[in-house]
Structures are given as structure tokens and as C-alpha cells.
Amino acid sequence: MVAKMKALIFHVIGVILLCGVLPSHAAVRRYKFELRNTSYTRLCANKTMLTINGQFPGPTIYARKGDLVIVDVYNLADHNITIHWHGVKQPRYPWSDGPEYITQCPITPGTNFTQRIVLSDEEGTLWWHAHSEWSRATVLGALVILPQKRDDYPFAKPHAEVPIIIGDWWKSDVQQVMEEFLRTGGDPNVSDAYVINGQPGDQYPCSGQDTFKVTVEYGKTYLFRMVNAVMNNIMFFKIANHNITVVGSDASYTKPINSDYITISPGQTIDFLLEANQNPSQYYMAARAYASAGNFDNTTTTGIIEYAGNYTPPSSLILPTFPQFNDTQASIRFTNQLRSLANERYPVDVPLNITDTLLFAISINTRTCPIDNQCGGPNGDRLLASVNNITLVLPKVSILQAYYKRISEIYEADFPDNPPFPYNYTQNNVPGLLWTPENGTDVNVLEYNSTVELVFQGTNIAGGVDHPMHLHGYSFYVVGSGLGNFNRSSDPLNYNLVDPPLMETIAVPRNGWTAIRFRADNPGVWFLHCHFERHVSWGMGMTFIVKNGKGRNERMLPPPPDMPKC
Numbered sequence: 152m153v154a155k156m157k158a159l160i161f162h163v164i165g166v167i168l169l170c171g172v173l174p175s176h177a178a179v180r181r182y183k184f185e186l187r188n189t190s191y192t193r194l195c196a197n198k199t200m201l202t203i204n205g206q207f208p209g210p211t212i213y214a215r216k217g218d219l220v221i222v223d224v225y226n227l228a229d230h231n232i233t234i235h236w237h238g239v240k241q242p243r244y245p246w247s248d249g250p251e252y253i254t255q256c257p258i259t260p261g262t263n264f265t266q267r268i269v270l271s272d273e274e275g276t277l278w279w280h281a282h283s284e285w286s287r288a289t290v291l292g293a294l295v296i297l298p299q300k301r302d303d304y305p306f307a308k309p310h311a312e313v314p315i316i317i318g319d320w321w322k323s324d325v326q327q328v329m330e331e332f333l334r335t336g337g338d339p340n341v342s343d344a345y346v347i348n349g350q351p352g353d354q355y356p357c358s359g360q361d362t363f364k365v366t367v368e369y370g371k372t373y374l375f376r377m378v379n380a381v382m383n384n385i386m387f388f389k390i391a392n393h394n395i396t397v398v399g400s401d402a403s404y405t406k407p408i409n410s411d412y413i414t415i416s417p418g419q420t421i422d423f424l425l426e427a428n429q430n431p432s433q434y435y436m437a438a439r440a441y442a443s444a445g446n447f448d449n450t451t452t453t454g455i456i457e458y459a460g461n462y463t464p465p466s467s468l469i470l471p472t473f474p475q476f477n478d479t480q481a482s483i484r485f486t487n488q489l490r491s492l493a494n495e496r497y498p499v500d501v502p503l504n505i506t507d508t509l510l511f512a513i514s515i516n517t518r519t520c521p522i523d524n525q526c527g528g529p530n531g532d533r534l535l536a537s538v539n540n541i542t543l544v545l546p547k548v549s550i551l552q553a554y555y556k557r558i559s560e561i562y563e564a565d566f567p568d569n570p571p572f573p574y575n576y577t578q579n580n581v582p583g584l585l586w587t588p589e590n591g592t593d594v595n596v597l598e599y600n601s602t603v604e605l606v607f608q609g610t611n612i613a614g615g616v617d618h619p620m621h622l623h624g625y626s627f628y629v630v631g632s633g634l635g636n637f638n639r640s641s642d643p644l645n646y647n648l649v650d651p652p653l654m655e656t657i658a659v660p661r662n663g664w665t666a667i668r669f670r671a672d673n674p675g676v677w678f679l680h681c682h683f684e685r686h687v688s689w690g691m692g693m694t695f696i697v698k699n700g701k702g703r704n705e706r707m708l709p710p711p712p713d714m715p716k717c
């Protein structure tokens with residue numbers, strides 16, 4: 152009873168605290184998430200894994216633009232957890248953002264935390280996932296943000312909507328996969344399958360029966376809301392015999408792109424229209440990896456598009472032909488087509504006068520093994536990763552808490568704006584002297600309302616590879632990208648400042664660069680990291696602190712009373 156009263160009071164206080172940021176039309180929606188150990192069978196084998204409400208993928212959250220979603224997260228399992236609302240900006244409210252030891256301490260077994268997902272200008276598809284070690288492999292789901300009631304889509308209303316989450320599956324416990332590769336210093340074991348909405352499809356043993364199917368009616372158009380939740384791979388996706396029309400990415404609309412394939416990064420979402428305009432029959436939708444380097448899971452997951460009506464189903468379906476697994480050009484070509492609508496109703500607001508110019512070298516590194524040549528990386532060394540030569544080490548209490556309560560010695564506010572030494576980032580055999588990483592918990596502090604240009608520069612240190620970089624608390628405009636080293640005098644001349652796509656995850660091409668711009672108008676503590684799970688585990692991440700502004704609505708809101716404690 153007392154506990155219930157307490158919860159009610161916290162809830163009321165929380166809603167009151169948030170009223171300042173909510174536009175008046177917002178509805179409040181409430182969900183209950185229970186983290187449980189759940190038994191699942193795939194690929195002829197059984198395992199126990201963490202899920203929300205026993206579901207894989209987890210429950211889809213539905214909301215409208217500008218709503219407040221309250222999720223009561225109960226940890227009924229035996230493992231720490233945090234939940235992140237990927238792509239939600241959480242204006243002035245980093246407290247519910249979720250990354251473990253960046254904005255909060257984990258929700259420990261037997262405890263609960265009420266999270267507030269403050270929607271603002273996002274419209275389209277986002278998702279939520281665990282942000283604690285590797286548990287996002289099984290703890291994830293879609294977040295569908297519909298237009299406000301009186302609004303419609305910037306395209307003809309689809310006949311139906313279909314969430315599609317591409318994920319992966321290990322026969323073993325992902326926690327063990329993680330512990331093992333961190334212990335050996337080598338690459339993690341690759342997954343055993345990819346899945347579409349939790350199902351591997353009929354290219355894998357014991358999986359045909361449960362293949363994910365969508366029934367379509369000839370002549371109708373369907374909106375697919377696709378999320379790449381895969382842990383370590385950018386994916387190619389195709390539907391046999393059909394072209395698709397991309398209309399959005401990362402909860403922002405795009406100019407329509409007609410294409411026969413999609414490239415999608417882990418973390419990214421793509422909304423596309425499918426017109427059921429082929430002979431009534433059954434067709435595969437399929438996904439497989441784009442992998443520019445290293446070991447990867449080379450299997451193909453499938454689902455089925457099944458036309459309604461009377462026809463003899465084909466005895467076997469034909470897989471669509473994919474680009475080569477290492478076809479960097481095909482990967483880039485798709486992503487480079489993304490453009491904002493940039494019209495009166497959906498204008499762009501690209502910062503033009505830049506106050507902060509940053510260059511972040513993102514590298515896979517190696518370090519001498521503590522026991523000579525006994526590690527699993529190249530030459531018996533240990534693999535790790537860095538941003539501007541700093542390998543992220545998570546602190547023991549969250550950076551947000553340390554910042555808010557002015558606890559010293561948790562982090563250092565000196566994350567460099569540039570690599571400590573400029574060098575030829577993409578050459579063969581970069582001298583170790585130029586890139587030896589140091590462990591650190593360093594943050595880069597931005598003034599409120601500063602206008603930031605950040606160039607991610609891939610490096611070829613322990614072999615170049617793509618990096619899908621994700622920023623919390625913001626969307627950013629992707630104004631340019633290219634292969635090789637970024638050239639500060641010539642490359643900006645080719646920036647797209649007219650209709651660049653508004654994203655929160657962008658794949659930096661292998662041995663290339665990507666330039667993004669954003670206005671630092673969301674005060675708080677925001678994580679920036681590679682969305683390849685192995686890379687962030689190796690330390691490819693950093694944190695921005697965006698300071699409060701002077702105005703009343705330019706400051707971080709206070710924490711909720713039930714923040715988990717370390």
C-alpha cells in the first residue's frame with residue numbers, strides 16, 4: 152500500500168515536472184515492461200534469454216508525434232538492465248535516455264524504474280533496446296510514432312502498416328559470447344542466424360514452419376517500418392520481383408527513393424512503401440550482411456510476401472540476388488540517395504554558421520597482450536577501439552549523475568576536438584606513435600545553442616571497416632561523406648546544405664569520412680558511439696555534455712525520484 156502510494160506520488164510529480172516541455176496536444180500513454188528470463192527455441196535448439204514481457208522481439212510501442220510515453224520497467228530477471236529509446240531526443244530530460252553508466256545506473260534484479268519517453272519532432276519509426284552490455288540482442292522492440300491526429304503522411308495513406316525488425320540469433324547465450332571475446336581480446340563469435348521479426352526463415356534448419364509472413368492484396372500499397380537491430384552488421388535487404396519506395400529514415404521523412412534494395416545500418420530505421428503489383432504468388436523478402444572486413448555471419452534470413460487470392464503457390468521461392476557481401480559502392484550508393492523533404496511543410500534547418508568544428512578519428516586499434524602473444528587479435532595482440540585515440544572506459548557511477556551532483560573524478564572534461572596528431576588516417580600501416588590509444592572517461596563540453604560540425608574520419612589502423620555512428624539526444628543533418636581522408640579546404644565545397652537527410656545513425660564508409668551538423672539545443676549528457684556492439688564494447692564511444700542555456704526552458708529538468716542507484 153505504502154509502496155503504491157509512493158509510486159503514485161512519484162508519477163504525479165514526474166508528470167508535473169515534464170509539463171514544461173510538453174506541447175499542449177500531447178497524450179500520455181503508459182506501458183509496462185517486465186524483464187524476464189524466457190525460454191526460446193530456434194535452429195533446433197533451446198535457450199534461456201532475457202526478454203521484455205516474454206516476447207521476441209518485444210512489444211511495439213505506438214504513439215503520436217509529441218506524446219509522452221511512460222514505461223514502467225520491472226526487472227524480474229537475474230541480470231542488470233537499462234532501456235534506451237533509440238532516436239528519441241528526450242528534450243531536457245536525459246534521465247530516461249538509458250545508456251548504462253552514461254545517464255543512469257542499471258536497474259538491478261528485483262527493482263523497477265519508471266521511464267519517460269518525451270517525444271517532440273520525431274515522426275515515423277524508431278525503436279527501443281537494452282543499453283547494458285550485450286543484452287540488446289534479445290531486449291528490443293519497435294517504437295511507431297504516427298502523425299498527430301489532424302495530420303496525415305506526406306504520401307498516400309497505405310492500406311496497412313507492417314513493422315519489420317531485422318535481428319540476429321546466437322545458439323549460445325549472448326552474455327557468454329560477450330564475456331569470451333572481451334576475455335580473449337579477439338573478435339566475437341559471429342551469430343548463427345539473422346531473423347526477421349524473430350524468425351530466421353526457411354534457409355535455416357527447423358525454421359521453415361514459423362517463417363514471418365505478410366499477406367498483401369493485389370493493387371494495394373503497404374508501409375513497412377524497418378529497424379536494423381542486428382548487433383554487428385550493416386544489412387542489405389531485398390524483396391524478390393518488387394521495387395520499393397523509401398519515404399523515411401530515423402523518424403524523419405525523405406524524398407521518395409525508388410530502389411530494388413536497401414542498405415540499413417544497425418540502429419537505423421527505414422520506412423518504405425511496397426506496392427503489391429506483381430503476379431499474385433509468394434515472394435521472398437530477404438536480408439543478409441554487407442561486411443567490408445573481418446568475419447561475419449554469411450547466412451540469409453527470409454520472410455514471405457504472400458498475395459491473397461486463389462492461385463497455386465510456387466513449389467519453391469527464388470531468393471533475390473544481392474550485391475556482393477563486400478560491395479562498399481552498393482552500400483554507399485543507397486545511403487547517399489537519402490534526402491530530406493525540405494519543403495514548406497517539412498523544412499530543413501541546417502546550421503550554416505558553425506561555432507564548433509570537430510574531427511573525430513574513429514579507429515580499431517590493437518594493444519600488446521598482457522600475456523605475450525596469447526590474445527585473440529591480430530599478431531596475438533588485443534583488439535580495442537577508440538575515438539581520437541581515447542578508448543572509452545565506463546565509470547562506476549553515471550556521468551549524468553556526476554555532472555548534475557558535481558561529483559569529481561568520475562570523468563574529465565577534456566575530450567579533444569581533433570585527433571591529438573593529424574596523420575594520413577587511411578594509409579596502409581599507420582605508425583603506432585600516431586594512434587596509441589589511452590583509456591579514458593572524457594567528455595566534450597558544448598555551450599548551449601552552439602552549432603556543431605562533426606566530421607567522423609575512419610582510419611585504417613587495424614584494418615578499415617564501416618562504422619555506423621549514433622548520437623543520443625539529437626538528430627543531425629548528414630551534409631557530406633566521401634572515401635579517403637577528409638579535406639577541410641575542398642570537401643566542404645560539396646556539402647549538401649539544401650536537403651541533407653536528418654538522421655541519428657549514419658554509417659561512416661570504410662576508410663572514409665562523414666560530416667554531420669547539429670545545433671546543441673538539448674542540454675544534458677549524450678552518448679555518441681558506434682552501433683556495432685563489438686566496437687562499442689572495445690571502447691568506440693564518447694560523451695557530450697551540452698550545458699544549460701540561460702532561459703527558463705533551456706535547462707535540464709531535475710531527475711525523477713526513482714533513478715536507479717549504483
Ligand code: C2O
Pocket residue numbers: 235237250280282418621623678680682
Ligand atoms: Cu541504439 Cu546508444 O544506441
Ligand code: CU
Pocket residue numbers: 617618619681682683686687691
Ligand atoms: Cu564501429
